[in-house]
Amino acid sequence: MKKIKNRIWVSIIFVLFLFTSTQALSDGLLTYPKSRTIDDIQGVDQAAMNFYYPDSSLPNQGVTDAGSTIKAIVDSIGTTKKATIYLRNNSHNINTDYTYLTSDDYSIYDNITFVFENGARLATTSGVTITMASPLSISAQSKQQIFTGSGAISFLNNGNRPATWWGFSPSATASINTVALQSAINSVIGVKYGSGEIETGSFTTGVGSYVEISSGKYDINDQIKYQYYTRIKSDRAIIYQTDPTKDIFHSDAVYQNEFSGLILVGGKTQIFAQNGATGVSGREAAIIQINDCEFNKSADYALQISHSGASGGCQAMIKNSRFVRCAKSAKTEIDWVTFEDVWVEPRVAYWAANTAQFYSAIGVTAFSRVLFIVDKTGGDLTGSTYRWVDNYKTVNFKDCRFGAEGGGIPAVYNYTDMLNASLTSPYSASAPTITIRDSWVYNRKGVGGTIVLKTGLPSCIIIEGNRGGENASDGMWINTEEMEDGKTLTAYLAAADIHEPLCSIRIKNNIGWEQPVTGNATDTELLSPFTEFEFPNVNGNIHKLTERLYTDNTVQVWGKKYNQTGVSPATPNDTQSIVTTTIPVSAIAAAKAYLVTVKGNPSGIDANNMDVVVALVTIKTAADTTKTVTSTTLVAGVTLGLVASISSNYLRITVTGYTAGHAGTSQEVRIIDIL
Numbered sequence: 001m002k003k004i005k006n007r008i009w010v011s012i013i014f015v016l017f018l019f020t021s022t023q024a025l026s027d028g029l030l031t032y033p034k035s036r037t038i039d040d041i042q043g044v045d046q047a048a049m050n051f052y053y054p055d056s057s058l059p060n061q062g063v064t065d066a067g068s069t070i071k072a073i074v075d076s077i078g079t080t081k082k083a084t085i086y087l088r089n090n091s092h093n094i095n096t097d098y099t100y101l102t103s104d105d106y107s108i109y110d111n112i113t114f115v116f117e118n119g120a121r122l123a124t125t126s127g128v129t130i131t132m133a134s135p136l137s138i139s140a141q142s143k144q145q146i147f148t149g150s151g152a153i154s155f156l157n158n159g160n161r162p163a164t165w166w167g168f169s170p171s172a173t174a175s176i177n178t179v180a181l182q183s184a185i186n187s188v189i190g191v192k193y194g195s196g197e198i199e200t201g202s203f204t205t206g207v208g209s210y211v212e213i214s215s216g217k218y219d220i221n222d223q224i225k226y227q228y229y230t231r232i233k234s235d236r237a238i239i240y241q242t243d244p245t246k247d248i249f250h251s252d253a254v255y256q257n258e259f260s261g262l263i264l265v266g267g268k269t270q271i272f273a274q275n276g277a278t279g280v281s282g283r284e285a286a287i288i289q290i291n292d293c294e295f296n297k298s299a300d301y302a303l304q305i306s307h308s309g310a311s312g313g314c315q316a317m318i319k320n321s322r323f324v325r326c327a328k329s330a331k332t333e334i335d336w337v338t339f340e341d342v343w344v345e346p347r348v349a350y351w352a353a354n355t356a357q358f359y360s361a362i363g364v365t366a367f368s369r370v371l372f373i374v375d376k377t378g379g380d381l382t383g384s385t386y387r388w389v390d391n392y393k394t395v396n397f398k399d400c401r402f403g404a405e406g407g408g409i410p411a412v413y414n415y416t417d418m419l420n421a422s423l424t425s426p427y428s429a430s431a432p433t434i435t436i437r438d439s440w441v442y443n444r445k446g447v448g449g450t451i452v453l454k455t456g457l458p459s460c461i462i463i464e465g466n467r468g469g470e471n472a473s474d475g476m477w478i479n480t481e482e483m484e485d486g487k488t489l490t491a492y493l494a495a496a497d498i499h500e501p502l503c504s505i506r507i508k509n510n511i512g513w514e515q516p517v518t519g520n521a522t523d524t525e526l527l528s529p530f531t532e533f534e535f536p537n538v539n540g541n542i543h544k545l546t547e548r549l550y551t552d553n554t555v556q557v558w559g560k561k562y563n564q565t566g567v568s569p570a571t572p573n574d575t576q577s578i579v580t581t582t583i584p585v586s587a588i589a590a591a592k593a594y595l596v597t598v599k600g601n602p603s604g605i606d607a608n609n610m611d612v613v614v615a616l617v618t619i620k621t622a623a624d625t626t627k628t629v630t631s632t633t634l635v636a637g638v639t640l641g642l643v644a645s646i647s648s649n650y651l652r653i654t655v656t657g658y659t660a661g662h663a664g665t666s667q668e669v670r671i672i673d674i675l
Helices: 002-026 044-048 070-077 174-186 489-493 521-530
Strands: 083-087 096-100 104-106 112-116 120-124 129-132 147-149 152-155 197-200 203-206 210-213 216-220 231-241 249-251 256-266 271-275 286-291 294-296 301-307 314-319 322-324 328-333 336-345 356-360 364-372 387-391 394-398 412-414 433-437 451-453 460-464 504-508 531-537 540-544 554-557 560-563 576-584 592-600 611-619 627-635 638-646 650-658 667-673
Touching (some): 070 104, 096 147, 120 129, 174 210, 271 286, 356 364, 364 387, 489 521, 504 521
Parallel strands (some): 129 152, 210 231, 249 271, 286 314, 301 328, 314 336, 322 336, 336 364, 364 394, 394 433, 433 460, 460 504, 504 531
Antiparallel strands (some): 531 540, 554 560, 592 611, 638 650
């Protein structure tokens, strides 16, 4: 009986609940938006629910003539109310487009979220721009297209945005993909001015978000232009340039840029980055980052990074990347470039004939843990002039591998010159330098030699701690016999503007073979005054002592110092001022030549601004007679003459200065055993 009573009470309570709910519904006290039809919730009733459904059938979403356009809804929401606008795909066709015939600006409405159903798109006609607050204000799938048309979508603020939103797709044509990717990049181009930056002197702190590209193969047919803060990342998408005369990514307004996870194939140059238009000052402290990218089958340099030629400091870092089958790999003309953990493997069939893979024009180019390997398909390197780097300033290698397996070629062709007046002083920290350390070096192909001199010597060469060489025939460290215009090392060192050996060469602790300094015994001796050279062999460590030039105006000859300085009379007149210096004949040898350098300040204006004359004095035997070597007019009214003689006791170098009334005249003599 008790159970029956309980069941009766439950039934009574349930009936009362149904009655109360029905009455409340009839009185409008309870409403359920999900129970309404689309027609019920479209229009004026939407305001009570904070989500809105614009009418896609209206011809222009950028006007307020109809209450259910996007513009009308946005205006009604305002800038404070949190709301969501749903763009539905209510068509039986593939897409539903919400068309704009006039521009509109929603950039201040960061309180509104736009939700795109799959297939719903904003369509802009030519000349129309829709500006939105940020990509973060949009809810859509990453592989969904939500923008179409010939107009533009722009965002005031940053946020990562998939290129697929604009129709960038592996299934699209090259023309469509080119426009789509360009539109995605342009969508936040405005942040380079004002609102996205903090100005501090010549430095600018800005903001940049990523254009995201999903994996797949995408064809394009024109270059993609990027700007100051463009950043592009992918999970290994292939971007193929179908036009071999066009770049892939191109900009003359780089500043804080990044490329990550891309495979770039075809085209002329695959990333072109210039800090400022030609002749226009670039921005200071520009940074270019390239990580986990592959450059493949470029028709020219795959990568080119430069400054405008006016000003603008720039640094670039290329890491964890590959250059394969490119005509040429990279040309750099900026302050500092680092290639780190990079694989370089050109195929001879694609390699531009007899060129370098890398061109280092100015600044420093540093290679760390880079493998330089030749794919010999399509040609033989023997007798060719292929090489890895053309150096015009400073290049450094650390823990690299050059060739092997029959593919070794010279590491560097040197086009920098310590005597070039346009370069920084050879005594400064930025003087031209070539350094190869702790690397595997093979160089038996091509013209031979690890470093090939073309125009002259850099200020410093360091080859230390390396190993390799398939056998002793792998050549020499420095090839001196390929200099341009038939120039010889002897003529170069005797050039009129050389006033002392400015090059320091150190070749030490290299294991694997006994390469000579050069392939020419005479040239090896010519370099010996400023070369420290040693190598291990079966008999132990062989160390060749050489002459050393010191800054205190002395020269060390086989371990001994001799003063080389003379000063003319304190009160000079219009007659000759003679300075003579001698070296005991025991310190020299017969059949030697001596490079005699005279520094003079005949005008007495600046002791650090010396005029220079050089002569090569040959001493054949101890019985040589006195001879005049050369005389050169330095400035008007001033002539320096050199006379060399030898007796059984000493070599005498006499410098004669005609001062023509100039006060404070002095001459300095330095003698170096070079042959």
